[in-house]
Amino acid sequence: xxxxxxxxxxxxxxxxxxxxxxxxxxxxxxxxxxxxxxxxxxxxxxxxxxxxxxxxxxxxxxxxxxxxxxxxxxxxxxxxxxxxxxxxxxxxxxxxxxxxxxxxxxxxxxxxxxxxxxxxxxxxxxxxxxxxxxxxxxxxxxxxxxxxxxxxxxxxxxxxxxxxxxxxxxxxxxxxxxxxxxxxxxxxxxxxxxxxxxxxxxxxxxxxxxxxxxxxxxxxxxxxxxxxxxxxxxxxxxxxxxxxxxxxxxxxxxxxxxxxxxxxxxxxxxxxxxxxxxxxxxxxxxxxxxxx
Amino acid sequence: xxxxxxxxxxxxxxxxxxxxxxxxxxxxxxxxxxxxxxxxxxxxxxxxxxxxxxxxxxxxxxxxxxxxxxxxxxxxxxxxxxxxxxxxxxxxxxxxxxxxxxxxxxxxxxxxxxxxxxxxxxxxxxxxxxxxxxxxxxxxxxxxxxxxxxxxxxxxxxxxxxxxxxxxxxxxxxxxxxxxxxxxxxxxxxxxxxxxxxxxxxxxxxxxxxxxxxxxxxxxxxxxxxxxxxxxxxxxxxxxxxxxxxxxxxxxxxxxxxxxxxxxxxxxxxxxxxxxxxxxxxxxxxxxxxxx
Numbered sequence: 001x002x003x004x005x006x007x008x009x010x011x012x013x014x015x016x017x018x019x020x021x022x023x024x025x026x027x028x029x030x031x032x033x034x035x036x037x038x039x040x041x042x043x044x045x046x047x048x049x050x051x052x053x054x055x056x057x058x059x060x061x062x063x064x065x066x067x068x069x070x071x072x073x074x075x076x077x078x079x080x081x082x083x084x085x086x087x088x089x090x091x092x093x094x095x096x097x098x099x100x101x102x103x104x105x106x107x108x109x110x111x112x113x114x115x116x117x118x119x120x121x122x123x124x125x126x127x128x129x130x131x132x133x134x135x136x137x138x139x140x141x142x143x144x145x146x147x148x149x150x151x152x153x154x155x156x157x158x159x160x161x162x163x164x165x166x167x168x169x170x171x172x173x174x175x176x177x178x179x180x181x182x183x184x185x186x187x188x189x190x191x192x193x194x195x196x197x198x199x200x201x202x203x204x205x206x207x208x209x210x211x212x213x214x215x216x217x218x219x220x221x222x223x224x225x226x227x228x229x230x231x232x233x234x235x236x237x238x239x240x241x242x243x244x245x246x247x248x249x250x251x252x253x254x255x256x257x258x259x260x261x262x263x264x265x266x267x268x269x270x271x272x273x274x275x276x277x278x279x280x281x282x283x284x285x286x287x288x289x290x291x292x
Numbered sequence: 293x294x295x296x297x298x299x300x301x302x303x304x305x306x307x308x309x310x311x312x313x314x315x316x317x318x319x320x321x322x323x324x325x326x327x328x329x330x331x332x333x334x335x336x337x338x339x340x341x342x343x344x345x346x347x348x349x350x351x352x353x354x355x356x357x358x359x360x361x362x363x364x365x366x367x368x369x370x371x372x373x374x375x376x377x378x379x380x381x382x383x384x385x386x387x388x389x390x391x392x393x394x395x396x397x398x399x400x401x402x403x404x405x406x407x408x409x410x411x412x413x414x415x416x417x418x419x420x421x422x423x424x425x426x427x428x429x430x431x432x433x434x435x436x437x438x439x440x441x442x443x444x445x446x447x448x449x450x451x452x453x454x455x456x457x458x459x460x461x462x463x464x465x466x467x468x469x470x471x472x473x474x475x476x477x478x479x480x481x482x483x484x485x486x487x488x489x490x491x492x493x494x495x496x497x498x499x500x501x502x503x504x505x506x507x508x509x510x511x512x513x514x515x516x517x518x519x520x521x522x523x524x525x526x527x528x529x530x531x532x533x534x535x536x537x538x539x540x541x542x543x544x545x546x547x548x549x550x551x552x553x554x555x556x557x558x559x560x561x562x563x564x565x566x567x568x569x570x571x572x573x574x575x576x577x578x579x580x581x582x583x584x
Contacts, residue, residue: 124416124417124420124421124424125416125417125420127419127420127423127424128416128417128419128420128423129416131419131420131423131461131465132416132419132461158486159486159487159488160488161488161493167472169423169424173423173469173472176482177465180459180465180482180484185484185486187481187482187483187484187486187487187488187493188481188482189479189480189481190468190472190479190480191479192472192477192479194450194451194477194479195451195479196451196452196453196479201453201479204496
């Protein structure tokens with residue numbers, strides 16, 4: 001079967017173009033959406049992520065602020081930064097890059113963010129809104145990006161059997177809640193490490209969302225002919241032939257799975273590029289809602 | 293196959309006996325757990341429910357308060373009652389009987405209840421705690437009762453395939469979240485009105501939880517031999533031979549399904565009696581947590 005490769009870069013560009021138009025209208029109305037990104041410490045991966053978020057804001061004409069705190073910042077110092085940003089009317093979205101150093105209670109920091117500025121969608125109030133299907137909340141960026149990829153690829157979720165592999169609050173559970181909502185209307189199964197015959201469970205699926213963080217976990221025998229496969233995994237595997245000594249692979253054994261699929265996301269270039277796009281989209285939503 | 297009939301009255305009595313012991317210890321420590329039940333209007337079914345909740349509190353030596361407001365009470369009046377109960381240290385649990393008359397914004401009332409006193413488990417903060425597997429929250433009484441019935445009947449959820457029929461926030465979604473949690477460890481599918489081949493989906497299940505509100509919806513052909521079946525439905529069907537002109541039936545066609553099951557809850561006498569027991573249990577938990 002000819003499988004459609006879902007190009008996350010193209011869809012992300014489309015989302016960002018929509019965002020660009022909204023930014024123009026907001027600016028015309030005197031509002032410049034603002035995103036604050038808080039980085040504690042100097043984890044190299046986090047530094048790269050934060051830099052790319054700030055760069056994307058600049059490209060789009062969004063106001064952004066990067067706040068860097070040293071590796072040994074106290075919990076109170078981080079909290080104070082968040083509280084100041086909550087009070088700052090030029091800032092509509094606040095993101096504290098994960099993971100912070102161990103002396104920071106990340107859960108407490110997330111709960112301290114004003115839910116109306118919680119563009120990551122991890123505050124309990126937004127978690128509840130997702131479960132309650134209250135559209136005023138913020139949906140976590142990665143599952144929101146997956147839904148958008150499915151939509152853009154023309155994959156019908158209504159009535160489909162969807163299997164989500166993984167039950168984290170970052171991806172698995174919100175993804176399941178989105179798919180089973182009145183908007184998604186899929187019949188959703190959440191599979192995980194304790195699932196007995198995971199291959200058989202996956203073979204039932206019209207849509208598979210893999211979010212387990214294990215390279216090449218989903219193999220061809222686990223995929224029904226014609227299924228759509230969304231690969232959330234981004235795993236580093238050693239590769240001496242690669243410039244950096246490693247390469248990025250997903251949770252899906254792409255080469256063997258792709259030929260069976262109706263549609264599939266590659267890694268990299270699938271779900272990855274969507275995350276920043278959905279973050280920008282959430283920031284615009286926050287700016288809009290703050291001026292309603 | 294000999295199916296085990298899960299007697300909800302027996303399990304509820306056991307839960308209440310455990311509660312009785314906890315009430316004694318709390319009283320010895322100078323704390324009498326208190327439950328406030330707010331009833332707006334005079335819906336006959338609501339009046340019966342409220343009366344039985346208050347009666348159960350009295351039986352167990354719990355402090356309870358029934359607050360009755362007239363059918364034409366304003367939203368603000370109900371809100372004021374809730375706010376006063378939030379501030380009342382003799383009250384640990386607050387329940388506003390559902391459904392209130394239409395002039396009351398039920399969602400706003402639920403959000404006004406102090407989450408630490410929300411023994412119904414419907415406040416967004418408790419919804420989020422359930423999703424986040426934070427054990428300090430309150431789990432809605434009906435799904436909590438279903439979990440307890442499964443446990444007491446010796447039904448292993450870990451690794452089991454569970455199908456929840458219905459996706460409401462009162463039963464379906466919290467039930468799914470409990471079953472898929474680290475404690476439940478089941479592979480959970482949420483099926484609903486848009487599910488394509490619901491019979492086939494149900495036949496996969498080791499555990500079926502039916503919560504759709506349609507009398508006799510789950511028929512024998514939908515149940516795998518040896519499955520455990522929890523019937524949350526309580527539907528009135530006309531029956532001229534019954535004293536009241538109707539009888540109560542579940543969402544499961546009991547007579548034809550029971551012979552195929554390893555275990556099944558009857559209606560009435562299955563899930564029903566558990567609801568009050570879990571409400572009392574939640575009230576005790578609230579009283580304990582308030583004095584920690």
